[in-house]
Amino acid sequence: MAEEGASAPIFDSVALIGLGLIGSSIARGIRAYGAARRIIAFDSSQEVRARVSALGIADDVVEALAAAARADLVILCVPVGVCGEVARALGPHLSPGAVLSDVGSVKAAVIAQVAPHLPPGVQFIPAHPIAGTEYSGPDAGFATLFQNRWCILTPQPQVDAAAAAKLTAFWTRLGANVETMSAAHHDLVLAVTSHLPHLIAYNIVGTAADLEEVTQSEVIKFSASGFRDFTRIAASDPTMWRDIFLNNKEAVLEMLGRFDEDLTALRRMIRCGDGDGLFALFTRTRAIRRSIVAQGQDTAAPDFGRAAAKNDPPAGR
Amino acid sequence: MAEEGASAPIFDSVALIGLGLIGSSIARGIRAYGAARRIIAFDSSQEVRARVSALGIADDVVEALAAAARADLVILCVPVGVCGEVARALGPHLSPGAVLSDVGSVKAAVIAQVAPHLPPGVQFIPAHPIAGTEYSGPDAGFATLFQNRWCILTPQPQVDAAAAAKLTAFWTRLGANVETMSAAHHDLVLAVTSHLPHLIAYNIVGTAADLEEVTQSEVIKFSASGFRDFTRIAASDPTMWRDIFLNNKEAVLEMLGRFDEDLTALRRMIRCGDGDGLFALFTRTRAIRRSIVAQGQDTAAPDFGRAAAKNDPPAGR
């Protein structure tokens, strides 16, 4: 990536609002790949601001939201549920021509909450980098988080093509592959690839915690046989996920309905002892896995047998 | 583990029936940790037998099941659904005092199918090492698969304490922590920690594959946001999993019933916009994750952000 780090910055200044996992990863990525000349950081938490200063990942850590509005690109990296309130406070300070973006995991609801607060001329281009971990906070971020991951843009119709091209170049510089689609389609795609899996994972971990016949300590002990992979997902940030489900309600409920229908059919196969039906389904699902590995969206290394690594570096909380 | 490798072998000869992932891992583990003097291998597949010979992981690759019956310890490492038929063919050749075990993921059904074929005096001690990967076959195995994993024994009541102690020592030598419980309890514990998670994973991957509004290529592209972890589990061997669901039907359906009730409650929270209820559940599920990491049953390394590793070593099919 050395040749990329040496290219010209894409924006003069970038302001990041919210320096958690995603915001701090963007900050680190901007530095590592020279995507902007200056990084301005604002977070509502005094503790986070102090930590960002100590980490030295921004040029300017500002005490007021308004002070971040002067940047050429402002990115909201806060939970989906507060994007509207941040936009209301930020809106009046934005100058026409500035690019406003976000990283929220839901798009239609964020647009509905943010757009009304923007002065004319502000280029609002919502975005969603499909990358993350189950950790939060400014210490959890890293510059390579977006490498070989997708970043979806859902530009408002009235946006300048030049502004969209600049934001595309920005995410490309951070290592992402950029794709554009409508907000509604984004919310449907993510409902199935991300929101439904998280919902199911939270649910199964909750079910296992409530059993009486099997103790919690047994569930933990014998978790390597499948369950632990769900607990990883179900350890994701509660605030972020509450906001996602509340703000992508329709698409999530729609996908959950499909899942439920299929589960009813699967249950019937088990009850009736339909071995051929089970075998056919289990063979079909394998093909999708192969495509994911082939497209570099996961590694082929065996996982269920992964070594217990008590000495792994701590990664956030 | 050098000092362990240097201890005396626990069995003189061990026969492995079925040299797939688990059988071949046991073979490699016996060698690596000196758990037996001789390894005899039988597999119904000519191709597997040839591969085992080429890999050199057994002392004797035999062409007939009967030739494997002379060992002090015989372990069935075949799919659950064929354990009964293998036992019928093997039973008459076993000598009193020999220890017979298996590694099946289901215990009550295996016992019901195997026990009737055993001559008196054979020490039948069913076992289930809680370790594996989503790969199959003799190339997928490795000696350290059982390290720091649990192995559950469900000994028949009439079994000699000395035989059970020897099998415990054997699995301990391979790196496992041994636990004893009833077959019925095993099947319930595994229904929640392993069978239900796999069922749910197979189901969600099936659901995603059948959508019309979201293309399969979109599902694959954007899978890093949660979905891919399910596809890993849903890539497990179809034969093995068909047999598990057919042979642990009651416990699986019981756990599925609980899961379904909880999902109905969760769906209602989303529909009603009950943010506090969602937040409370998502906070509770985090605690279980922490215990799993603390007990060394998983690593704390962030996963959703794991690097795409196109150059990972191929691991089985």
Ligand SMILES: NC(=O)c1ccc[n+]([C@@H]2O[C@H](COP(=O)([O-])OP(=O)(O)OC[C@H]3O[C@@H](n4cnc5c(N)ncnc54)[C@H](OP(=O)(O)O)[C@@H]3O)[C@@H](O)[C@H]2O)c1
């Ligand atoms: N994590 C992922 O996997 C992932 C992936 C893709 C997209 N996203 C999206 O990225 C966004 C941020 O997620 P994250 O994982 O980076 O969360 P995070 O680590 O919890 O960081 C969010 C940060 O925003 C701060 N904040 C909250 N309210 C604020 C406000 N009104 N003004 C300024 N700062 C505020 C928080 O401060 P406090 O600590 O005081 O709350 C925190 O420092 C979310 O919209 C999420 O949907 C997340």
Ligand SMILES: NC(=O)c1ccc[n+]([C@@H]2O[C@H](COP(=O)([O-])OP(=O)(O)OC[C@H]3O[C@@H](n4cnc5c(N)ncnc54)[C@H](OP(=O)(O)O)[C@@H]3O)[C@@H](O)[C@H]2O)c1
């Ligand atoms: N994989 C896991 O994660 C895991 C974990 C714990 C326990 N287990 C249990 O371990 C057992 C084996 O699983 P595995 O993953 O090792 O499966 P595998 O890799 O598919 O190996 C099974 C082997 O048994 C052979 N076989 C099939 N029928 C046979 C017969 N009648 N006589 C002799 N050999 C026969 C198969 O040959 P073919 O190739 O010709 O079919 C194959 O080589 C199963 O009972 C499973 O429930 C698996």
